[in-house]
Structures are given as structure tokens and as C-alpha cells.
Amino acid sequence: MEAFLSNIDRVVDGFSWTVRLTLISALLSFVLGILLTAMRASPVPLLRGIATVYVEGIRSTPLTLVLLFCGLGLNSALGVALADSVQWDVFWWAVIGLSAYTACFVSESLRAGINTIPLGQVEAARSLGLTFTQNLRLIVLPQALRTVVGPLGSVLIALTKNTTVASVAGLGVQEASREMKLMFDQGVAPVLPTFVGFALGFLILILPTGYFFNWLSKRVAVVR
Amino acid sequence: MTSTPLVVLENVNKHFGDLHVLRDIDLTVNSGEVVVVIGPSGSGKSTLCRTINRLETIDSGVITLDGQPLPAEGRGLARLRSDVGMVFQSFNLFAHKTVLQNVTLGPIKVLKQGKAAAEARAMELLERVRIANQAHKYPAQLSGGQQQRVAIARALAMNPKVILFDEPTSALDPEMVQEVLDVMTDLASEGMTMVVVTHEMGFARRAANRVVFMADGQIVEENTPDEFFTNPRSERAQDFLSKILTH
Numbered sequence A: 001m002e003a004f005l006s007n008i009d010r011v012v013d014g015f016s017w018t019v020r021l022t023l024i025s026a027l028l029s030f031v032l033g034i035l036l037t038a039m040r041a042s043p044v045p046l047l048r049g050i051a052t053v054y055v056e057g058i059r060s061t062p063l064t065l066v067l068l069f070c071g072l073g074l075n076s077a078l079g080v081a082l083a084d085s086v087q088w089d090v091f092w093w094a095v096i097g098l099s100a101y102t103a104c105f106v107s108e109s110l111r112a113g114i115n116t117i118p119l120g121q122v123e124a125a126r127s128l129g130l131t132f133t134q135n136l137r138l139i140v141l142p143q144a145l146r147t148v149v150g151p152l153g154s155v156l157i158a159l160t161k162n163t164t165v166a167s168v169a170g171l172g173v174q175e176a177s178r179e180m181k182l183m184f185d186q187g188v189a190p191v192l193p194t195f196v197g198f199a200l201g202f203l204i205l206i207l208p209t210g211y212f213f214n215w216l217s218k219r220v221a222v223v224r
Numbered sequence B: 001m002t003s004t005p006l007v008v009l010e011n012v013n014k015h016f017g018d019l020h021v022l023r024d025i026d027l028t029v030n031s032g033e034v035v036v037v038i039g040p041s042g043s044g045k046s047t048l049c050r051t052i053n054r055l056e057t058i059d060s061g062v063i064t065l066d067g068q069p070l071p072a073e074g075r076g077l078a079r080l081r082s083d084v085g086m087v088f089q090s091f092n093l094f095a096h097k098t099v100l101q102n103v104t105l106g107p108i109k110v111l112k113q114g115k116a117a118a119e120a121r122a123m124e125l126l127e128r129v130r131i132a133n134q135a136h137k138y139p140a141q142l143s144g145g146q147q148q149r150v151a152i153a154r155a156l157a158m159n160p161k162v163i164l165f166d167e168p169t170s171a172l173d174p175e176m177v178q179e180v181l182d183v184m185t186d187l188a189s190e191g192m193t194m195v196v197v198t199h200e201m202g203f204a205r206r207a208a209n210r211v212v213f214m215a216d217g218q219i220v221e222e223n224t225p226d227e228f229f230t231n232p233r234s235e236r237a238q239d240f241l242s243k244i245l246t247h
């Protein structure tokens, strides 16, 4: 345990990358998820089609494949670089892969939320003269979001854990599990305490997230 | 009363799949007029209302508002809808907004009124439907009758040319029906143009200029309320009235 604790700065550094990956990907996937949901609710068949194909397609692709596609396919093979240093280049590719993947789950949650909104409210808004986007922005999404705070929390938790795939899947991104594996490989500390230490780290990130989203979902619930 | 045609339906037809829900509908609603639409369930009354603000499209025929044909889509359609108020059977208030916000939403977002002006006007309207003291509550905290009065204020806030009421009291507990009908009667006497789907005969006799009887997607009979209720001409209307009068 002592050997593990003397390397605590490496652990903290690993988790700082996990947090960065998670937060940035969460933000991007939230924005993309809302966009996909808006497209899927839109009256334009082409937009609906594109969004549906995207969500169904990516949702049924393993995350490993999505990240490998970003890392090996786009980054290495096609040579698309997003930053000057390799470290940041792979970081941003990982963010893109994770966001592209997670957005589908955000969108699915939101769509379930939209389905709970009585059609009558949408028609009432329409009959006031609100446009499709106003209706979505002012009536539909605010209520849908409130009903899916809990499920969105679960999506965020899954995303936090999914960041560990980014180092395995060809990208070699810095994050907590990669740091753990390096510490194993370099034999800097015994396996069991290292393992428990990193598991605890994830627990510390994830438990409060779950509690927070539970609390929030009760707070913002719309009474009907 | 002026007799400027405000809402005109000419030869309107509408199908839901094989079902012919509106058959050659001709109807003119003059400015300031109150028209009550009555008829058995499934006869197309709701559909008729919904075509007037284009919540439903029509297959053939022409609908004009104030001489203008209804726009098909886009901004023009949104503007048309803001000229045609709609009050639904199930109130349909926005659950995440307060009473006041429900009433000011349209004026602020569609008519681009300032917040203060919209709120001042909303309070006047809430006063008029006798619910101003509940302005900061959420819909779920109100009774059905109160919610429906808010819905009427919400429609009025747009300064519509005509308001469509689709069975506004059918979802209410009996003791709340009158408070809503009273508000509607006031509106009628103030000259608001109204199309009201309702089976409330008291209201029809008191407030309506005309009763339109529908059956199977057709307008079967049109008359003054007194004539219609005392001397229905068609067999369908006689049959229908005998049914609703016996309970």
C-alpha cells in the first residue's frame, strides 16, 4: 500500500485525464444528442432519416470499433491531425469517438423523455403560432430534459467508465486505467493495492455523480 | 351585428385513410358571431375545428380567414395560427410554466411583445377570467375549471380574430362547468367571434347566434338555437336531441 501511495501523484494525474475526457465528451455528446433528437423530431424526412441511421448505426457498433476507427482509421491511416502534440492529438480523437458514441444514448434518452409529453401541449404551442424550433426549445425539450435527468446521469456514468476504452483501442490516450496498467507493467507497486486504489478512484468519481443526478431529477420534476 | 365573413369553408373534404371525416363542408362564420357545433361523437366536429387553424390539413376545398386562404406552412402559417385561438377539451396548459408564463409565452415569443407589457396584459386577462390570484401557480396545482379559464386567457392574449372551443367543458367535473361557461358567455357578449363545439344547450341558447348540427362528417342542419332545439327539422337531429335530452 505504501508503494502505491508514494505514487499517488501518478494516480491523480491519470484521473485528471479521465475527468477531462469525461467532461469534454459529456458536453459535446449532450449538444450532439440534442441536435440528433431535434432532427429525429423534425418534420423534414431527410433530417429524420440521417439522424435515425446515425443513432441506430453507432448505437449497435461496439465502442472499441468506434474508437479504433477514430484512432487507426482517421488519425493514423488518413493522417488527420487535430493538435500538434501526439498527446493532445489522440486526446481529441478520443473525445470525438466518445462523443459520437455517447450522443446516441443521450438522444435515445431524450426521445424517451419527449414521448412522455402530452401531444396536446405541442398542439397548443403550435396553435399559438410557435414555430417548430420554438416549440422544441420552449415546450418540448425543457420538459423532456427534466424527465430524463436520471437516465442522463446513467449515460454520464457509463461515459466515465467508457473513457478507459480510449487507451486500449489503439489511441493510447492518457487516462486512469492506462496509468494503472503502466504501473503494473513497471512494477512500481504491488498489483492488488494498485488495483483497489484505482477502483476506489472510479468509485469516488461515480458515486457522487449518481447521487447528484438522483437529487437533481427529483428537484426539477414537472408535476402533471 | 356586422355580417363580414371571417371564417369561410367552401366544399371542404377530409379523409383519414378510408374514413371520409368531412364531407363537402360549407360554413361561414361572420365577424362577431358565435356558432355552436353540435353532433354525435365521431361526426367530425373536432376535425372541423382543427382544420380551421390547420392542425389538420384538408384534401380539397378552400378555407379562408378574413378573406385570405390559409397558408400551407412556414411563417405565414404561424401567423395564421396566432390569429385563430384554440381552447382544447383537455386544457393543454404547459406543465412546466406558471399560469402567468402560460399566458405570456405567445405574446412574447410570437407577437414579440415586451415582457412587462405582456405581463400587464396577461394579468388583465387573468382578472377577466377570474383567476388572477393564481397567476404564480403551476397548472397541476389548479382545478380543471381553473385550468380551462387559464387556457381561455392564453388564447385571448394573442388578440385572435376568432377562438375555437373544442368541447371545453367535457373534461370538467360538473360543478366546474358553469364557471367556464360564464367566462365564455361574457366573451360572446363582448363580441368575440367564436366557434364552440359543445353539448351545453343552456350556453347555446344564451350565447349562440347559430347552431350547426353535424353527423357523419356532414353539416345536416343550421338554425338559430331556439329553432334548432325546439323544432329540429332533420331526423338525425331529432334523434340526437332526444338522446341528449333524456339524460
Ligand SMILES: Nc1ncnc2c1ncn2[C@@H]1O[C@H](COP(=O)(O)OP(=O)(O)O)[C@@H](O)[C@H]1O
Residues within 6 Å of the ligand: B016, B019, B021, B039, B040, B041, B042, B043, B044, B045, B046, B047, B048
Ligand atoms: N388522427 C386521426 N386519425 C385517424 N382517424 C381519426 C383521427 N382523428 C379523428 N379520427 C376519426 O375521425 C372521425 C371524426 O373524429 P372527430 O373529428 O374527433 O369527431 P368528433 O369530435 O365529432 O367526436 C372519428 O371516426 C375519428 O375516429
Ligand SMILES: [Mg+2]
Residues within 6 Å of the ligand: B045, B046, B047, B166, B167
Ligand atoms: Mg371531438
